[in-house]
Amino acid sequence: MGSKTTAFANSILDLSTGRTALALPTTFLALCTADPGSAGGAIAHEVATVGYARVPCSTGVSSIFSAASSGATSNPGTLTFGSAVAVDVTVTFAAIIDSGGLVLQRAQLGTPLVCPAGQTITAATGAITFTET
Numbered sequence: 001m002g003s004k005t006t007a008f009a010n011s012i013l014d015l016s017t018g019r020t021a022l023a024l025p026t027t028f029l030a031l032c033t034a035d036p037g038s039a040g041g042a043i044a045h046e047v048a049t050v051g052y053a054r055v056p057c058s059t060g061v062s063s064i065f066s067a068a069s070s071g072a073t074s075n076p077g078t079l080t081f082g083s084a085v086a087v088d089v090t091v092t093f094a095a096i097i098d099s100g101g102l103v104l105q106r107a108q109l110g111t112p113l114v115c116p117a118g119q120t121i122t123a124a125t126g127a128i129t130f131t132e133t
Contacts, residue, residue: 004132005038008104025098028054029064029128031081031113031121032093036103043103047089052121053082057096065130074129081121089115094128105130 004012014020030036031052034045057064066076091113096105107130115121 003038003107004105005103007041007102025104027057027096027098027104029057029079030054030095030097031091032095032106033089033091035093035108036095036106038103038106041103042101043095043097045093046095047081047085047091047121049089050086051083052085052089054097055079055081068132072129072131074126075123077125079123079128081123084118084120085115087117089113089121091115091121094123094130096130107131 011020030043031047032043032045033047036046037044055064064075064077064079065073067073092109094107094109095103097103107128109128111127113121113123113127
């Protein structure tokens with residue numbers, strides 16, 4: 001399950017009511033060990049260990065997510081977040097963030113991603129789903 005942050009929801013409302021234009025931001029998929037927050041501020045609880053890296057949501061040619069259908073989108077292939085991590089990590093949330101590190105949307109994972117030290121954090125196909133209701 002996922003939800004927009006308050007700030008992003010306000011931007012969508014301003015766009016749909018003609019108050020402003022919404023520029024397409026450069027976005028990244030980040031992993032978190034707890035809820036990254038809904039206020040639209042800087043990301044909280046992001047994995048913080050040597051070896052972890054955010055994944056760009058778009059490669060310029062395609063997205064790391066499938067086309068949205070029935071109000072949901074998920075990763076259609078395996079995602080790799082950097083190289084081997086230095087400590088054990090358990091990921092419970094994913095967040096779409098902008099280049100400034102502000103949370104736009106967040107989702108609690110149905111099954112936590114568990115990665116022991118010395119291995120790379122990966123998300124199997126369909127492990128990360130964002131929904132819109």
